[in-house]
Amino acid sequence: MLAICNTIISKFLPLWIICFALLAYHFPQHFVIFKNWTAPALGFILFNMGLTLSRESLRRVILQPKLALLGVLGKWTITLGVSILLAFLFFPENPELLAGVILAGSVPSGTSANLYTFMAGGTLALSIMMSSVDTLIGPFLTPVIMKSAVGSVVPVDFWGVFLQMVYVVLIPIMLGLLIQIKWEAKLTHVKKIIPLLSSAALLIIDAAVVSGAQAMLKQYVHLLPLLFVCVFLQVTVPMLLGYGYSAALGAPEPDRRSIVYEMGICNTALAALLAIHHISPIAAVPAVANMITNTSVGALIAILWQPAADRLGRNKQKWRSAKPGS
Secondary structure, eight states: OHHHHHIIIIITHHHHHHHHHHHHHHOGGGGGGGTTOHHHHHHHHHHHHHHHOOHHHHHHHHHOTHHHHHHHHHIIIIIHHHHHHHHHHHOTTOHHHHHHHHHHTSSOBOTHHHHHHHHTTOOHHHHHHHHHHHHHHHHHHHHHHHHHHHSOOOOOOHHHHHHHHIIIIIHHHHHHHHHHHHHGGGGHHHHHHHHHHHHHHHHHHHHHHHHHTHHHHHHTGGGHHHHHHHHHHHHHHHHHHHHHHHHHTTOOHHHHHHHHHHHHOBOHHHHHHHHHHHTOHHHHHHHHHHHHHHHHHHHHHHHHHHHHHHHHHHHHHHHHHHSTTO
């Protein structure tokens, strides 16, 4: 039964994300209960990641942070460059949407990047390290980028974003890691349902964000087809370039997958909040459209990568078993 549920939810996650987004758009009143669940659901996802985080990979990333820093550099150059190019290509006559597209690409990476890295067999420790660095430098870079690109002053509360990172990301991950270290032998059955639980939490986030932005999306529904084409490219092009970029750096396959999600998935919930408060409601529409797109595309890629991820895991286990003294 558990295997069937895992298959239905995890294997068809992109379809579920789109369905939940459509339901939340057409029947927002039924999803009001999820209004304040976004942060707890994100924290729950990261807690689950902590339960499965490889201590070996965490140690490697901490002792050799070069790839993490290069991944962050790629995100703030390649992803940002693509976002600026697409914004001016698609919306040169609409400064608010133009600013919104650029803002969606000039915020730190999104937490779902960590989940999809885990699902795709990527290096979770590397993903978390890049997210941490991203969140620390984002509050300084985002205002400068927005001022330089579109002349909009978008102040970012450094301590607010930093504390959000601590509460939603670092504390849940550390708690999960501590539980794993202390009771690892007892977590065998729990780990089997982690993908299912994390996917359910992601669907809650999806429904919460779309239902909360329903009125705004409905107001600009005539712009949504063109906007979704734009944000689809905003998500997928950096992913493709990220894979090539990490391959050129000589990164192993699991690390490449981490960098793909680092560069393709941004914190669009933060972008929407900043747009509403500092630019205009319409400028938040690209962020919401990006959220729906990056969660769907991210899940689809993770599912396509899962068979290869299973092989990577088996080969790694065989290699460990073949080591002298193992």
